[in-house]
Amino acid sequence: MPSLKTFRLSKKMVKHHAKDNIIIVTFGNYAYMDFILNWVKHLTNLGVHNLLVGAFDVKLLEALYWKGIPVFDVSSNMTTTDVGWGTPKFHKVGREKVLLINAILPFGYELLMADTDIVWLKNPLPYLARFPSADVLTSSDQLIPTVTDDSLEVWQQVSGAFNIGMFHWRPTDSAKKLAKEWKDMLLKDEKIWDQNGFNDLIRRAFGPSVEEENGLVYAFDRRLKFGILPASIFCSGHTYFVQMMHQQLRLEPYAVHTTFQYGGTEGKRHRLREAMIFHDPPEYYDSLGGFLSYKPSIPKDLLLDGNHTIESHFTLINYQMKQIRTALAIASLLNRTLVMPPLWCRLDRLWYGHPGVLPGTMTRQPFLCPMDHVFDVYIMLKGLPEEEFGQQIDFREYSFLNNPSLSKRVKDSCLEVQLCKGQSPRCHVAKETTQPGILKFPEYSSQETFLKVFSFYKDVKIIHFSSINNAFQGFIDKVREEKFRKRMKSYVGIWCCVQDHVPGHIYYDMYWDEKPNWKPKPPQSRAEDHKPL
Numbered sequence: 001m002p003s004l005k006t007f008r009l010s011k012k013m014v015k016h017h018a019k020d021n022i023i024i025v026t027f028g029n030y031a032y033m034d035f036i037l038n039w040v041k042h043l044t045n046l047g048v049h050n051l052l053v054g055a056f057d058v059k060l061l062e063a064l065y066w067k068g069i070p071v072f073d074v075s076s077n078m079t080t081t082d083v084g085w086g087t088p089k090f091h092k093v094g095r096e097k098v099l100l101i102n103a104i105l106p107f108g109y110e111l112l113m114a115d116t117d118i119v120w121l122k123n124p125l126p127y128l129a130r131f132p133s134a135d136v137l138t139s140s141d142q143l144i145p146t147v148t149d150d151s152l153e154v155w156q157q158v159s160g161a162f163n164i165g166m167f168h169w170r171p172t173d174s175a176k177k178l179a180k181e182w183k184d185m186l187l188k189d190e191k192i193w194d195q196n197g198f199n200d201l202i203r204r205a206f207g208p209s210v211e212e213e214n215g216l217v218y219a220f221d222r223r224l225k226f227g228i229l230p231a232s233i234f235c236s237g238h239t240y241f242v243q244m245m246h247q248q249l250r251l252e253p254y255a256v257h258t259t260f261q262y263g264g265t266e267g268k269r270h271r272l273r274e275a276m277i278f279h280d281p282p283e284y285y286d287s288l289g290g291f292l293s294y295k296p297s298i299p300k301d302l303l304l305d306g307n308h309t310i311e312s313h314f315t316l317i318n319y320q321m322k323q324i325r326t327a328l329a330i331a332s333l334l335n336r337t338l339v340m341p342p343l344w345c346r347l348d349r350l351w352y353g354h355p356g357v358l359p360g361t362m363t364r365q366p367f368l369c370p371m372d373h374v375f376d377v378y379i380m381l382k383g384l385p386e387e388e389f390g391q392q393i394d395f396r397e398y399s400f401l402n403n404p405s406l407s408k409r410v411k412d413s414c415l416e417v418q419l420c421k422g423q424s425p426r427c428h429v430a431k432e433t434t435q436p437g438i439l440k441f442p443e444y445s446s447q448e449t450f451l452k453v454f455s456f457y458k459d460v461k462i463i464h465f466s467s468i469n470n471a472f473q474g475f476i477d478k479v480r481e482e483k484f485r486k487r488m489k490s491y492v493g494i495w496c497c498v499q500d501h502v503p504g505h506i507y508y509d510m511y512w513d514e515k516p517n518w519k520p521k522p523p524q525s526r527a528e529d530h531k532p533l
Helices: 011-017 030-045 058-066 088-107 173-188 194-202 237-241 264-274 300-304 310-334 377-382 408-412 447-457 478-491
Strands: 022-028 051-055 071-073 110-114 118-120 136-140 162-169 206-209 217-219 224-228 255-257 291-294 337-339 343-345 367-369 414-420 438-442 462-465
Touching: 011 051, 011 088, 022 030, 022 088, 030 051, 030 058, 030 118, 030 264, 051 058, 058 071, 088 110, 088 162, 088 173, 088 194, 162 194, 162 255, 173 194, 173 224, 237 255, 237 264, 264 377, 291 310, 300 310, 310 337, 310 343, 310 447, 310 462, 310 478, 377 478, 438 447
Parallel strands: 022 051, 022 110, 051 071, 136 224, 291 337, 291 462, 414 438, 414 462
Antiparallel strands: 110 162, 118 255, 136 162, 206 217, 217 224, 343 367
């Protein structure tokens, strides 16, 4: 491998990788290796190869080099672990971004800077080329659409923050001036968040519109020509995963940024997996113990009838949660990986009080909600101590069995389990299936029955229950039962938030059905502000 000096960022390096005078750049450390590979693969699959990846540590630099990915050394001596949103190391990453922009713009190339947790779904360069006089084009956290086509957002109506996870710079004097002032601001005061600083500078002067330029506005120094990319196609985590704005407006999205989510890095990865836009290695699509799935059932009145209230939302979630609890118990018992079901919600989740969904947004009720709206995905994945919480229960996203990366060998190795009444003459436990690929299995079966019957099907990759209701009687081993219950209680998250109430969040309860007169309500005191016991 060449010396580190070879990987220093230079005009020569940018020129070598640029195309049509444009370079696309991301950066990160080794903890985000899979996100970076996903970022690169989506771009190259679109035929876009004019990219560079900045490596914060030598471990990432070496790994990318040997994979043939264009990489340069950022020389920040960052840790190789996840820096975590909002931490001092996270803010240091933000400052590195500003320094990189200031380093690259003087080379004379257009720069599309994008975070590693962005997925490219369509080549963005032709879209950006539609606005040749724009100095800076940026994504935003706008949740209410201001346009219904692929025009730039109407700047006068944008209330959401400009999001610097994805923005395009041209090497103009105004853009360079903005980059320098932004850098100087952050270096002068380490407490300023890079995105807040950018927003403050842009809005220092904001307006009027640039004449004969659809959607551009004079900003910053009244000379900078600025545009806001439409959130319907340069999507946030809310407009893509919750509102599904692009689908409703019949538009083709260019990118999705995994913002507006509640599970940290693990939650971001899981959302992308749910949408089948995350490239996992082949071993992810197989499992030594095989998979367990089931067909969820939700009564129509729970899903569609009545008003969308906190009570009706929790009634809907609780019904689904009880099925998930049973499925997790069976998966644990059979040592299989559970394929989670799709989750339906009536109410959105945010960080602050709201009336259920934000007025003006395109959120439908009910809607298919991301798993991190209900469960603490990062806790489910991080591996709790087994001596206290029992064995780890692996799981996959609800779309897993539909993913094209799942091999035919796994898909075709499937046993459908149909529950039946135990007293029925056709419902008996046997080694053989009643029909090819179908097993009749008694409701309320015991731990012993499960272990005995399914020991004959250990080589079957997918065991699919046509219904999970009333499938399992419960664990015989009380120690195992207590550990499982403790694990389940740690899995649930919160709904947020009730308006005009502090605190306004309400905890989900995996064992709500064991508590007479259980009702969803926020903690009434600090002593109550914890996950259900």
